[in-house]
Amino acid sequence: MHPRLFKTPALAAALIALIGVCSQAQAHNPMCECKAIEDGQIRCTGGFSDGSGAPGVTLDVIGYDETILVPGKLGADSTLTFKRPDSEFYVLFDAGPGHIVEIDQADIEAP
Amino acid sequence: MSKAVAAQPTSTLSRLWHKWRFHINILLLLVPLGFMPKYFADASLFRGDSGLGERDIGTVQVGPWSLQLAELRNEAPRPDGPAGYMKSFNAALCDTCIDQVKAAYLRIGKPRSLRAAGVIFFGTPYRMGATLPIPERTKADAELWITLEGWDGSMHQAAIPLSQASPATIAWLAQRGAK
Secondary structure, eight states, X not given: OHHHHHHHHHHHHHHXXXXXXXXXXXXXXXXXXXXXXXXXXXXXXEEETTSOXXXXXXXXXXXXXXXXXXXXXXXXXXXXXXXXXXXXXXXXXXSSTTOEXXXXXXXXXXX | OHHHHHTSOXXXXXXXXXXXXXXXXXXXXXXXXXXXXHHHHHHHHHHTTTOSSSEEEEEXXXXXXXXXXXXXXXXXXXXXXXXXXXXXXXXXXXXXXXXXXXXXXXXXXXXXXXXXXXXXOEEETTEEEEEXXXXXXXXXXXXXXXXXXXXXXXXXXXXXXXXXXXXXXXXXXHHHHHO
């Protein structure tokens, strides 16, 4: 009688744990982070909030006058390194229409 | 006789379990009932029976077109890991503009270009959804910009104050700013 008594709650606990595991599927929102590194270079890393990387995704550096200063694509490691432009600029991580992240030059962390 | 005595449950806990186990199981069956109101409210919200969203923002005129906007949830932005805080909006295009509008975008602040128009609405034109990232440094007087792109290549924009679009977000920003 005792072994049965302990088996059932264990099964119930396992079921409850399973319910916790299959939570609602999350959207994968684009994200991008840029950091200033040595020699006036900037390194940007792109990705999605579900943890996936973004190799080959377009990342453009655009001037405030809308001219494209650095047309780029992220490398296999989802990063792109470029020289900091002299004029005012922003970084546009462009994974398709409506799937973009803009980073203003003021928001790029110094090394 | 002695055999029957040996089979008696020993601990108090064991005796309680044997006496009440059927009643406890019936109580367990009642637990899901407590979640029913939320379940039915959500089912009705996602089916569209209770409108576009939890809180209607109203109709916004965007050039020759218009769309009806609503907050999916009347609550503060939800965190989405490293992507930051997100707020979901729903929209419905006006009946006459469904055939003319190619895409609808949402952004906090005026977009720099059509390419950077913000997040795109997806879904049926009668009930589209967009999840907008809310930067933590958003000001209380920020504006929500709606960009509509037509199949003919035209682009029209309109803005409404964020305080009108989502008072819950403004309250959340004020609370975070105070920290």
